[in-house]
Structures are given as structure tokens and as C-alpha cells.
Amino acid sequence: MATMKDVAKLAGVSHGTVSNIINGAKGVSLDKVKRVEKAMKELAYEPNAIARSLKLSKSMQIDVIMPNIVAAAMAQMYTDLSALFAEKGYVTNLHITNEDAELETRLLNMSLMHNVDGVMLLTCQPGNTELFQRLRQSGLKIIFMQRQPDDEQRHYVGLDAQEQTKSTVSQLLETGYQDIGILLSPIQYTLEEQTFDGYVEAHRDHGLTVQQHLCAVSSYDREGLLKEAIRLIASSKPPQVILVICSQAMDAVLKACEVLHVPKQSRPLVVANMPITWTLTSREGVIVVPHPYITLTEAAFNMMLDYIDEGQKFAARTVFLKVKPIHLKELDPQPEIRVKEPRRKLRALLTIDRARYAMETLKSDFEEKTGYELEIDAKSYPKMYWAIKDEWYNDYYDVFDVDIPWLAEFAQKKVVENLDGYLAEDPDYYDDMLPGIFEKYAERQGSVYAIPFTFCTQLLFYRKDCFADIRMQRMFYEQHKKELRPPRTWEEFNAVAQFFTRKYNPDSPTEFGTTLGSRMSSGGVCEYLPRLWSFGGEVHDGRHFTLDSAEAVAALNNYKESFRYASAESCDNWWGEQAAEFRSGKAAMITIFTDNMSTVTEWSKSKVNGKIGFDLMPHKVGVDGGWALAVNASSKQKRAAFEFIKWATNKEISVLNTILGGFVPRMTAMENLEVSNVYPWLHRTVEASGFGRMRELPLKADGTCLSEQIFEDILGKAVYDTVTGQSDAQTALTIANNELNVLLAEVELLKAE
Template structure:
């Protein structure tokens, strides 16, 4: 176990300096403080306040660390711990990690520093064996792990026998005629979840039925995640039965089923592993649950810890599985239902043409409720970004178009409005205060052109920077960065700082970098690349137009901006043209890159790409230069639709509080204010807090649109911009020549005279 003296020697300072650094009793130079904190992390030194003050006394405090209190099973375990500890005259220090590995480690380190007698924990990072070896085991702290067990750790472990419970439940369902059964569990790196899957699989095998991994749905341990998985993976074709590993997961499924009018157990039987309770009102109606003795597990965890404390020399660590009160008992499993089919016969059909993105997929999922209420079928056709604008224009020229609603990008509004493609819906948007009161003002303003409304805002995220907070706050990395640049490592405020940090995190330029590349540039889609360029042009004081409103690209400001973008490309894997949105998410989530420029619209998707401990180690900041792009998508009404009144009701339904909550929970970025005022949602999706600040600074993408002969679509200009940038990247053109060529090609596009 490292001592204060060990830290001082390794850092090359006195013991007093280390003490001053830890206790903030005297000023310590930033560079010295960084070096000391780096050594503390390297040696895993834990300051022990209790040892300093009460070295001769035995602590009677037990540290308890749980991931949350939302799960009623965890609540009952905690009640058992409290009741037993109080009877033994021990006090409890109870903390919650909220499924955040970094916070859990901080809590454990603080508890060890307080010299607690022992620890009881439900870990959210059971795969982090090295940490537990270096903290709990190395410091010889008696500990009892519940439910989630780190492999290869010599510690006490108590859990429920999920294998036999899931085996028994699956077997009973199959024997009752069920042939289509699914299992929903938390992350499979957790021992208890793996045991559920093993029991489920073995029951199928032993009864001669084929088991497929498609029958297993893996998610996070939250109701929101289960709701998302159910909406996107289950409600379209619900199985005859679903087994869940915890009550919160069952709640998420039932919420989705209620929204989609799927009846439990008439259409689908849901069984969950649940805690023991005498009060049936604690459970959702028609939910079948096992009866776990969670309270007893809490009591037993204290007993095991006490035995470990009182008999340290010869105590053998305990591995104990508690059986659910289900095996051998009678379960009232209903007869297997017939395959599910909707009995609804819609009277009308609304057809929507769109491109696939999180909010639109969320809208597609929750629209089942509107369909039921209005006896309508809503059909979405998904096409690529380029195909969408071309389809809208061609459909609008038909005497009777195929589509009733067009999804279109903010930057297309001028183009489509001047083509007379969209219905003027000013009266609808201004006559109903529902829209002015409940829509985000910036998003509402985006749908207005020359004082008239041509769209209903449906997507309204903002451009932000995602970065690896765990790397930015690591003392060793901070010290290395400060030594190189003589400034602290922080989220970049300027593009020069952004490129400096990107270089630092690129292994080619820094062999000690923990990531391969500093960032990535999304270049596979013209629009995405144009946004990467635009935010830099604005930041350097440039743009497509000069102060007189004339097209002018060859300016000193734009030269600096494009050079900055080309510099960024040096710290990416694929330069500026080959990286897709999804691959940029994967690279960031897998730890290949340290920073990612993207949109709050994609926040949940980015989180879903994160692996292991990285999942709780990202943070968010405004884009460098403080000039984010004003982004968003609208729903425009076709001029040939016969369903204008129905569409108006659809827009009003989208503005409802509950609808906006559902859409936000399902990965989306609502344009409705309600989610921004809900603290629970902001806790779940913290990047949304940046939106208000970004909206204030966001700038509009304005392209010239009308030549002497035709209306020019935005993608033609974006294609030119990307093409010349690629030539500059390949060094076929200088930066200035690339901008000159772009200016001439756009002038030719509009048949403008050279300026």
C-alpha cells in the first residue's frame, strides 16, 4: 500500500508539499500539483483521513455503494442492510453511482480513505477487475459484492440464482405451448445477466427447440432503455412471451405496449424477476413476477461482512446464490396467445417522405398512438439525403402527389419556398397558441421565410463538441499536455486550440497518446462536410458572402478557415472525404478518437456506440469558435394533399407534453419545450442543456438560390465546396486557388459576372 512518503519521493517533492496539495493548506504551483496528482493516480495512493485522526480506534462505519435506488429490488436489499446494521450498532455511509463507473470509483476511494470497516456494493463496473484489485483487495478492505461480481476477485459475492429461475420460467412457458419467447436483460458482461441468458438458452436446448440470439434483447438497466428497445424491436411483431431480468425493464416494455395498444397478457405474457412483497399493488397489472428475497439478501450481506471482519485470518470468502421463490411453485401462466395481429382498419392514409434520422425514427414509432386515435395509417418512406430533395421536387409537379408531408432541411426552405412546392401554413401556425407556447422559439423561427410559415419544425438539435472527459481530466495526460503547450488541457475554445489538442491525441504525432486519432471529419455526405467548413468560415470572420452581400470566397478570413480544416484532417484517419456519420460515432465510442463534432440530435446514438467504461466518460461543449450552425428539419405540407385538417391535428399531437417526452426518450431531439423543462430528462440526456446556449449563437446557412434560368438546390453548392476542399487536401490546389475555383464555379452555376 502506497504511503505519503512514496508519493513525495516519486514526485520529487517534500512530504509537506504533497500534504499541502491534498489538503489545500498552502499554495502549490500548478505544474507541481499536476505532477503530484499524476503520481497519486499511478501509485493508487488513497489519503486516509480516519487513519490520521483515529488511528488507534476501530471504525464502526460501513460503506454501501449502489448504482441507483430506482430498482425496487435494490431498495429492498438496502432496507435489509439498514435493519441489520442498526441492530449491530454500525453506521452506514450510503452512496449512489447512478451507473457511472468514474463516480463509483471516486466514492469507493473516499470510503477507503475514511477507513470504513468494510464495503457492500452493487457495482456498475464489474469488468474493471484491475481497479478492484488495486483498491479493495490491495488495501485489504473486507467487501461484499451483490449481484454484479468482478471475475477473478477474491471477495464475497451474493446474488440471485438467475440461471435456475430463467431456466424454470422458460421451460414452463414452452410446456404451456409458447413457441415465440424473448428475453430482455442488462449488459451481458454482468454475471447475473449472463446467467439469465444461459438458463434461457439451456431450457430451449433441453426441450428440443432451437435457440437464436435474436431472441435475446440486451439493454441498459433502465426503464428508458427498455422502452426504446421495445418500441424499436418488439412492438411491430410482439412475441407470445417476454422474460425480463428486472422490474425496471418490464416497466419499460409495458409502457411501450400501452402506447401501441398491445394487451398484457392477452397479446403477450410478461414475466420478470422481481422482489418479494406482500402488497400486490406494488406490481403493474397482469405482470407475472417471481418473488426474490431481496430483504433477506441485504441482511445476509451484513452477516457475511461481520464474519469477515471478526475472523479475518481464517475466513473463507463466500459465494452464495439466493433462489427465487418460484422454482417448484405454481405460476399462473396463461394459455399461449395466438400470433399477434392488429385488428385496426384505418380509414385514411398519410404518406410521409423523409430521410432516416433519430427524431424521425422516434416519430415513426410513437405515431402508432395517433394512428389509433384518428383511425389512420401513417406510412413513412425513407430515402437518402440527396434522393429526398429530388423526390420532393418531382412529387410536387404531379397533379396528385404521392406524399402528404415532406420532411426538409432548414437550409432547403428558401429553395423549396421559391419553387412553390410547399403549402403556406401561416394561418395554422399563428392561429393556435399551442405552437407559439410550446415550440422552441428558434426552431419555430427556422420554419418562417419572408414572414410566412412553410413548415412545422420537427428536428431542432444544435452543433456541439463531444469529448472524452476521462482523458481530459487524467493527471498524467494533463501534465504531458501542459508541458508541451504551457496551458491546461480543456475543451477547446478556438480552432487553433482544437487542432493542437487533436494533434496531441493523435498517435502519429504523440506516441504516448491513448487514442489513435484526435478527431474525425464527416465527409461522406456533402451537407455534413459543408457544416464542418461553414462553422470554421464564420469563426474566422468569413463566409460565402462579403459585407455587401456579394458572393466572395477568396478572402484572407476564408483562407485561414480552410487551412484550419485541412490541418484538422491531419489528425484524422480518413482525411476529409471518406468518414460516414456512423463510422465517426464508432471511432469515438470505441476509443479510437478523443473528440467528435456532431449534433445533439445524435447524442443517444453516440452514447449507444460507447464501449465499456467510456460510456460515462464523455462530456459536451460548444463548438470551437462559438459559431454553431443553425440546424433542423421541418415537416412541410404538400400542395396536393386532401388531408390538411388531419395533418394539423398531427402537428398539435406532436406538441403534446407526453408525445414530446416519448420522442426524446426514443433518441430524438424534440422541438417542443417540455423536455427542456423536465429535470429527469435533462439528467438522462445532459447534452440537451447546451441547446439553449447554442441557439443563441447559432448562424443560418444561406446559399444563393436563383439563377437567370432556374432555382439552384443547396446540394449543388455544397458539392462544389466539398470538391475544391478535397483538391486542396490532395494538394492539387493551394488553399487560395481552391477558394478561387469554388467562387468561379458557383458564379458559373448562377451565370454571375466575376466580381
């Protein structure tokens, strides 16, 4: 058996150097690290081999590592495992990962370090074969349950539900159900993949094509499942049946029907896979397909006992337990759809984003409570400002969605209604709004002109798996003599971005260090301003623009440098494209408004879910973002318009709105632990708002507001011209600064003439 001394000799280093490398010390040159790693591989040296050879007895401890125990199946599996191992004198230690791959890795390494006798694992990273092979070679005994890893030497016990699913869907199709939906957790997991394959096969056998809009994939948490259930049921052609494979998904569908006020006779039938148990009770509108989780748990338990007894001699084994198809009980005929009577209309103009989608999805609740029919029109962000300016003088729209920097201008020009009187009728209605939010988002000229609707600020998001990689940490330390960490300054940001860009570092796990986007003026300006403020510059001094300062130029050059560490498309990206690049796994970092990160956590789109870290922006300063709902001053239904705003921002809707991707700045939503399972950075968003700054402009010479949109267009062009190489920073900013100061002095110039 090879020793550490053998490794040191072969690598040509000292015994202490080998020890430092094994223990993760960073002050070791990369050349030595590579030589030691190569020697360890050639000698098949395992650091824990000696420690394990000295192990005299069993620990009598079993670690059970699961994503959650909220799911009925997982709760039953843990309960049964605990009871079975207790009979043999073992203590079971439960660990919850919440589908966090990095946390699961740390827990497995702790299991190895604590010399537990074995681990019962429902993994959230089935593709991480390198980790599982290393742990197995180190002597850690793992029984994989339900989620089959790619590792061919696995010891695995799971269900095989493909034929059962095919039979169930076939029976539904033959009964007359055509629009059969399916709500699953990530398809990368074994049971989910089997279920989807059976679902597709049944359709194919009946000469049908699967309808993509009826297929939903979510994270495993209740909030993510609720979001997808609402999307399915609120679609223009909702499913007649929804097939689910866990208790949270079943509850999500039933809750979605309740939230959307779907009449009982119109609700989709739920076909749910559930553990076999005598405590299972029937629920209206639900057909249960029993799954033998007790048998699965017993099989996994016995496999672990054999593994413990035989040790490394225990050959890899895979056991699939077939789920028997059952005959579904008699199905009710589909009810006739009743035509709704016409109602009074209330019209809202909202920007195209997740909050607008939430309103579209939840509007039946408002209609049920008020008797109004809510009609929502939507414009893209670049067109929204001009749409409001074009529409405010007529009474077509009753409610406008207003970007925060526009509010001062719209209030001054009486585009939006003063809401002081409405708020006075119920002064405690917004008592749990975030501190200071009304001053930033709603009050102008000493009065309230809008109600905060969506709240966001900028945060730094990063690939925590990349930053936690020991090899990357050593390499960065060798190059910079600093710890690899989320950057605290913009200079450090560029250094880290360069390090994680494969063009400059062939060993980087990501192609690019960051994602950027300056195509739209709003994108370029909002990415530039945090750097401007961090470098000590200001947009204006209260009377004149000061964008030609040395600090402003240095900040823009720093921003331009960042584009060297981003994709070639970055100059023409905007926030949506940035988020897409990050969730694809191409980049190590992204600085972006938090509301644009909602798609990054969607399992159907993201390759980095469970690997996302987040922190405050470099220098802590960022741009405050968000929208407010305002009553059109020309509306003839102002009272009804305000009632819609109250409904859209109330405590109950704020939680659902946030789950769906909008973020009402109420503490009810921001401090909700269940909501934070979907968006774990919410608490950091609240903290960051304390450091955030608004986009505020000086008044023109006549006391009127300069258009924020015009300001962004002028500064955005300067930023874009600089990062694309069409101009240097000094020239571009000087031109923009002069143009903006001319706009401020327009009235004075006219008087002088």
C-alpha cells in the same frame, strides 16, 4: 513500512516532489512522475498507510453506492441495509451513480478519504480491477453486491438465476410459446449475464435458435428500457412473451403496450423477476418470479460485519445464492389475431433517421385517434432534397420532412403549403417551443411554412475519463504548460487531438484524438463552417460569396490538420461512421450534431457509455441543424396532413419521440429530467442553439433562392479535395467561390448577352 522519505530517496527527488505527485499537482515533469511511481511500486508504499495507522476508532458510517433506487430490487436492498446497519449503530450514506463510471470512481475515492468503515457497492464498472485493487490496498473495505467484479480478491454476494431462467423459459416453450423476447440491462453485469445464458440454454435444449430481433439490451434507466420495449413490441414479428429482470423493465413493457395501443388480447405476456415481498400485488398480463433480495442483503450485511472485525485478514469470499425455479401458473392460450379493416391513407416522406423510426413506432397512436392509415416512406439524407423536388408537383405525398436550409427555396417555389391559417386556429398550441425556434426553423418570407420537428446543434463530446486521468493531465501540462481541458479554440482542439493520438503520444489511452467525416458534402461543409466562422470568415457578404478570403483558407487548413489525428478512414466517413468510431472507444473527441449521438448511449453498441463528457463547440459557434414537417402544396388532404404534423409535434409525443432518438424542440421534452437521463446533453444543446448559426445563402440576381444542396455540393468538393490532398486550400476555395458567384449572377449574364 516504507515512508515518503524512502520513496523520495529511491526516486532521487525531494520529499516535496513526492508529496506533489501524490496530491495530483501538474507542474511536475513526467520523468519525475515515472521515477516516483516506480519507487512507490518497488517499496509497496501506500500514501494512506500512515493516516490509516493513526485511525483510532471506527467512523460508524457505511456508504451504499448504487446505480439508482428506482428499481424495486435496489430500493429494497438499500432499505434493508439501512435498517440492518442501524441496529448495529451505523449510519448509512446513500450515493447514486446513474451508471456513471467516473462518478462511481469519485464516490469511492471520497469513501476512502472520509475513512468510512465500509462500502456496499453495486458497481457499473466491473472490469476496473486496477481501481478496486488500489482501494483495497488502501484499506477501503468493499462488499460487491449483485454485480460481480473481475477482481479475484473481491468480497461478493449475488444471486445465481441461470437455472431459474432456464426453467422458466423451458416451461414457456413447452406450453407453446415460441417467440420469447428478453429485455435486459447491460450483459456485462452478473445477473443479466446469468439470465441471458439461461435463456439461450433453454432454447438450445429445445432444438431452437435464439432470434436476435427478440433480444434487447438497454441502459438501466426507465427511458432507455422504454425505448427498447417499444422497439420489441413494434417490430414486424413481436414477441409473445417478454422476460424482464427488473421492475423498470416490466413497467416499460406495459407502458409500451399502452403507447402503441396494443389490444389487451394481443399484448405480450410479461414474466418479471421481482423481490419477494408481501406488498407485491398481481398485475394483469404479468407473471412474477420471486427473487430473494432480502436474503442477499442479509448475507452481504453479515459479510461486511466480518470484514470490519477482521480487517485485512478477512479472506476474499464469493457467495452465490441460488434462485429456485418455480412452477409457472397455468398460461392462457394465444388469442386469434383480428384483421384490421382498410382505412384512408395519409403518406409522409421522411428522411432516414431516428425521428422517422420514432414515427414508424408510434404511428398506431395517430391511426387510433384519426382513423387514417399512416404510410411512411423514407429516403437517405443525400437523396431527400431531390426526392422532394421530384415529387412535390403530384399529390402522392401529403407531408414532407424538410431540412432547414431548404425551406426558403421550397417556400418561394410553393413546394410547401403556407400554414399561417392552420396555426391561427389554435395559436397557443406551440406555446412551449424553444425560444426563437419558429423564426429559425419555420418562418420564411414572413409566414410559417413548416413546423419544427427535430432539433439539434453541434456539440463537442469527449472522453471525460481520459481528460480526468491524472497521468494524462501531468503529461499534457509538461508538454503545453496548460491545463488539459475540453478545447475552447480550434488551435487548442488540434493540440489536444494530437496529444490523444497514439502515433504522436504512445501513452495515449485512445488510438486517435478525434473522429471526422467529409465523405458527404453535408459532413465536410458542416465540420468546416464552425471553423470558418471562428477564424473570422464568412460564407458571403450578402451579395457575393467570400470563401476565398485569408480567414477561410486558414480555417480549411486548420480542418485539414485535424485529419492527422483521426483514423485513415475519416476522409470517407460520415456522421454515422464518426459516431461508431467514438462509441468503440477509438477516439478521445468528436464534434457532431447531437441527434447522431443517440446510438453512442446504447449499451448494446457502446464501449464508452458513462464516460462521455460534453461541452460547447470551440469558440462556442456551431451549425444549427434539424428538420421541419411541411404539407405538400399539391396534397389533396392538406387538413389531414396538418393534423398529422400537429400529432407528431405535440407535447406527449415529443417526450416519447425524444426518448426514441428524435428531438422535438419543445421545452416539455428538453426540460424533462427523466429524458435527460438518456441524453444528458439536452440542456447543453438548448444552450448551444443560442450560439448556433444557420446555413443561409444570398439571393440570386433575379431574387430567387440558390439551392442549398448545390451550394453544399460545390463547397463540399472543395473541402474534400483539400483534406484528401488533391488540392491546396487556397486553390480549392477560389474555384468553389468563383463557381458559386457565377451561379448568383446567372440572370445578369444572360441579360448582358
